[in-house]
Structures are given as structure tokens and as C-alpha cells.
Amino acid sequence: MSGQQAVLRIPAGTSELKEVSIQPSVIVAGDHPAGLLMAEHLADLGVAVTLMVPFPTLEEVVAPYRVIASADESVAGLLQEVAERVSQHAGITRVTQADLVDISGWWGDFSVQARIGEDLKTFHTSGIAMAYRGNPVDLPGIPVQEGVLPFTDFLSGINLQTGALAGKAESPKQVVFLLDAGERDEKWASVAAIRVGVFLKRKFGTQVFILCRELKVSVDEMEQDYRAARESGIIVFKYRQTPRVEKGSGGLRVVFEDAAAISSHGPSEITLDALDVVVAQERLGLSEDRAEVLRKLRIPLEDGVAGPNNPQFTGRTPKKGVVVAGDAWFPEYPTDAAMTALSAAQELYKWVGKGTYQVDAYRVAEVDPSKCATCLTCFRICPHDSIRVERYGERNVYITQGAKEGATWEAARVKIETCDGCGLCASECPAKAIQLIYYPDMEVLDFLAKNL
Ligand code: SF4
Numbered sequence: 009m010s011g012q013q014a015v016l017r018i019p020a021g022t023s024e025l026k027e028v029s030i031q032p033s034v035i036v037a038g039d040h041p042a043g044l045l046m047a048e049h050l051a052d053l054g055v056a057v058t059l060m061v062p063f064p065t066l067e068e069v070v071a072p073y074r075v076i077a078s079a080d081e082s083v084a085g086l087l088q089e090v091a092e093r094v095s096q097h098a099g100i101t102r103v104t105q106a107d108l109v110d111i112s113g114w115w116g117d118f119s120v121q122a123r124i125g126e127d128l129k130t131f132h133t134s135g136i137a138m139a140y141r142g143n144p145v146d147l148p149g150i151p152v153q154e155g156v157l158p159f160t161d162f163l164s165g166i167n168l169q170t171g172a173l174a175g176k177a178e179s180p181k182q183v184v185f186l187l188d189a190g191e192r193d194e195k196w197a198s199v200a201a202i203r204v205g206v207f208l209k210r211k212f213g214t215q216v217f218i219l220c221r222e223l224k225v226s227v228d229e230m231e232q233d234y235r236a237a238r239e240s241g242i243i244v245f246k247y248r249q250t251p252r253v254e255k256g257s258g259g260l261r262v263v264f265e266d267a268a269a270i271s272s273h274g275p276s277e278i279t280l281d282a283l284d285v286v287v288a289q290e291r292l293g294l295s296e297d298r299a300e301v302l303r304k305l306r307i308p309l310e311d312g313v314a315g316p317n318n319p320q321f322t323g324r325t326p327k328k329g330v331v332v333a334g335d336a337w338f339p340e341y342p343t344d345a346a347m348t349a350l351s352a353a354q355e356l357y358k359w360v361g362k363g364t365y366q367v368d369a370y371r372v373a374e375v376d377p378s379k380c381a382t383c384l385t386c387f388r389i390c391p392h393d394s395i396r397v398e399r400y401g402e403r404n405v406y407i408t409q410g411a412k413e414g415a416t417w418e419a420a421r422v423k424i425e426t427c428d429g430c431g432l433c434a435s436e437c438p439a440k441a442i443q444l445i446y447y448p449d450m451e452v453l454d455f456l457a458k459n460l
């Protein structure tokens with residue numbers, strides 16, 4: 009039976025609810041504006057929020073998004089004053105120049121280690137929200153060369169008054185946005201390219217070309233944005249093979265087969281020459297140290313972000329009491345990232361916001377301490393990190409749930425608030441020391457033998 013998962017559910021109507029106290033406190037950490045939105049939302053709901061940002065001021069969290077905010081009123085509306093509001097919010101404790109380096113414990117009882125400047129400090133909290141920006145990991149299919157910039161570097165490098173990029177005196181005359189070269193289907197760059205492209209064209213007279221595989225219209229008002237792009241003279245091409253980017257006369261050159269021409273009149277190669285800058289949609293992923301914090305919590309990452317594993321549960325992770333937003337969840341356009349952030353904050357509020365939580369004692373595992381050999385199997389296998397076997401030091405001995413009053417044992421202990429009743433530990437325990445309450449272990453095994 010080893011390796012099979014107990015998937016039993018108790019009969020309908022059987023339950024015994026226990027009230028568990030939870031401190032309504034959370035730590036929100038990160039460098040993405042989604043963190044500010046989560047902090048504000050939770051604090052407005054009465055949760056004690058500690059906000060950690062890696063910069064000296066909160067303004068630096070929103071600064072890289074100011075070009076998009078200039079081009080898009082809905083983003084401006086979201087970001088314009090959030091840093092200021094959060095800086096003054098009485099329900100938020102702000103810790104600047106701080107980064108999470110380690111998290112341990114459970115929902116309701118997390119221990120968080122943060123680097124603050126040069127020092128390491130430990131915090132205790134009931135829930136954790138992380139909102140990180142993605143770092144450019146690579147430019148899929150496009151060799152890095154002078155004049156080629158990852159999209160996020162381009163956005164954070166423009167001078168809003170002059171349109172010039174960092175280190176340049178003038179705004180670029182011709183820009184290509186090269187989208188969709190990677191495998192991951194992301195729409196954030198398409199939306200940003202269209203809206204920022206119109207902004208650049210109207211404000212600085214920049215000639216903008218957008219090259220993509222697909223036009224994305226699944227965002228509110230995107231049809232109007234494409235119309236605005238056409239009216240302002242932005243040219244959009246669809247390609248099939250990733251375009252070639254090479255040195256040309258007076259700047260960069262981009263060469264590609266126009267997909268529209270391929271379908272109607274046979275292949276047609278197009279060359280865009282004398283380009284000042286090619287803005288390439290990069291693959292965004294978490295930095296290794298931040299990814300490591302998530303992995304240690306057993307939050308799986310796919311292609312450097314957490315979202316693809318849980319697309320239907322926005323911001324939610326397999327670790328109870330931990331939510332993720334920003335590019336750490338999935339690279340999204342700021343208005344979509346804000347929706348993810350609010351949904352994640354709502355999820356966290358559900359777990360920790362009310363001060364108490366009801367646990368159904370019939371749906372949790374229980375260790376018989378007299379049988380436990382403290383072998384650590386259940387500790388390693390529990391997907392919710394709900395079992396502890398602290399074999400060394402004073403906390404080695406427990407008054408274990410289910411033991412007679414006054415009796416103490418060395419044994420594994422289930423944290424019933426976080427146990428999901430999945431039965432994995434019961435099916436793997438070599439000493440048969442774990443039962444799902446109500447169904448004795450032998451009944452679980454019988455059931456599995458008959459039904460799997
Ligand atoms: S798997 Fe069983 S014997 Fe091993 S620590 Fe867990 S409860 Fe004890």
C-alpha cells in the first residue's frame with residue numbers, strides 16, 4: 009500500500025468543530041506594487057500588517073511603473089497615491105530596506121527571518137503575502153546586443169519629460185517592440201506595448217512598430233487601444249518565425265516574414281532598418297534567493313513563477329497562510345496584477361483576519377504516541393507541513409493530542425489547524441501510528457485495497 013494516497017472523506021454530516029485562536033497579523037513583503045495594494049486592503053480590514061520593502065522609500069516600489077501609468081489612466085488611478093496612502097496608514101508597520109530570507113512554521117505561527125540593512129531580524133506572524141517583481145531571465149530567441157533592451161528595463165529607463173533612455177540625450181526616433189518570442193503565453197507586454205507605444209508616438213513623435221505572434225484583445229477596452237494605435241500611426245505586424253535582429257545601417261535592423269502576407273500572397277520578407285532600440289519581451293522569473301524562500305515552503309515554481317501551478321486559485325499557494333502576487337505569481341499587466349493582489353489578500357484574510365478559525369476535528373490526522381517510532385516519515389511526506397517531530401532539545405517531549413491527561417511522549421505531532429486530512433501520513437507510517445480520526449488506519453487500508 010506504500011505510496012498510495014488515502015483520499016477518504018468522512019460521511020456527510022459528521023463533524024466536531026473546534027475554535028482555534030489566530031492572531032490577525034500578516035507580513036507583506038516585496039518590491040511589486042501588488043504588495044502595497046495587499047497591505048492596504050488587509051489593514052483596511054483590521055489586520056495588523058507589517059510591510060517590508062527592499063528600498064529606502066515606498067515610492068521606489070511604484071517608480072518603474074510610472075511610464076505605463078502615464079500611458080494608461082486606469083494604472084495611474086491604481087498607483088498614483090497608493091505609496092502615499094500606505095506610508096501614512098495607521099494599521100501598517102513599515103520596514104524599509106528589508107528582504108525576507110527565510111520562513112518557517114505554520115499558518116497562524118510563522119517565524120520570518122528578514123535582512124534589514126546589514127542585520128538579520130526575526131518576526132512572528134500568522135500569515136504571509138509576497139509580491140515580487142520578476143527579473144529578466146532571458147530574451148527568448150534574440151541575441152543580446154547593443155540597442156536590444158528587455159521590456160522592463162526600457163520602461164524603467166525612459167525619462168518622462170524628454171522621452172530619452174538612460175545615458176541618451178534624445179528620445180529614440182524608431183522603436184520596435186518585439187513580443188511573444190518566448191514559449192509562455194503572456195499578455196502583459198502586448199497591452200503595455202500598445203498603450204506605451206501610443207504615448208510615445210503622441211508625446212515624442214516616436215515611430216513605433218509592434219511585432220507579435222498574436223494580437224491580444226482579452227483586456228478591457230483593448231479594441232479601442234488598437235484603434236488608437238492605428239490612428240496614431242503605429243504599425244503592427246504578425247510574424248511566425250522569431251524575427252532576426254542584426255546590426256544595420258544607422259542602427260539595428262529587424263527582418264521577419266509577415267504572417268499576413270504569407271497567408272494571402274505567399275512569403276513576404278520585411279526589413280525594418282535604422283532602429284534606435286529593439287524592446288524585447290523578456291522571460292521574467294524570480295531571483296534565485298527569492299525562489300529559494302518559496303521552494304523551502306514547498307511552493308512549487310514553474311518557469312520561475314508560482315501561478316501556472318494554481319491558475320484557478322489566484323494568489324493562493326499549497327502552503328496555507330501564504331499567498332503570492334506580482335510577477336512572482338505570473339507576469340501580468342498592472343491592472344490584472346492588482347486583481348490578483350486583492351484576491352490573494354482576501355484569501356489571507358479568510359485564514360487569519362478574524363482572530364479565530366474553526367477546525368473540523370474529524371477531518372484531521374492523529375498520532376498514537378505510544379506507537380510512534382519518531383522515524384520522520386510523516387514529517388517528510390506531509391504536503392501541508394502539518395507534522396513536527398522535534399527530536400532534540402526541550403521541545404522533544406509532547407503532551408500529544410489523544411494521550412491521557414498528564415502523559416507525555418516522544419512522538420510526531422499533528423498541527424490540526426493546518427492538517428488537510430489527506431491521509432498521506434496515515435498510509436505511509438511504518439508503525440501504523442496515524443489514524444484519520446473516525447476512520448481507523450485499518451479501515452483506510454481496507455478501503456484503499458478495495459478501491460484503488
Ligand atoms: S511516520 Fe509514524 S512512526 Fe514515523 S514519525 Fe510519523 S507517526 Fe511516528
Ligand code: SF4
Nearest residue numbers: 390427428430431433
Ligand atoms: S498531517 Fe494531515 S495534511 Fe499532513 S499528511 Fe497527514 S493527513 Fe495529510
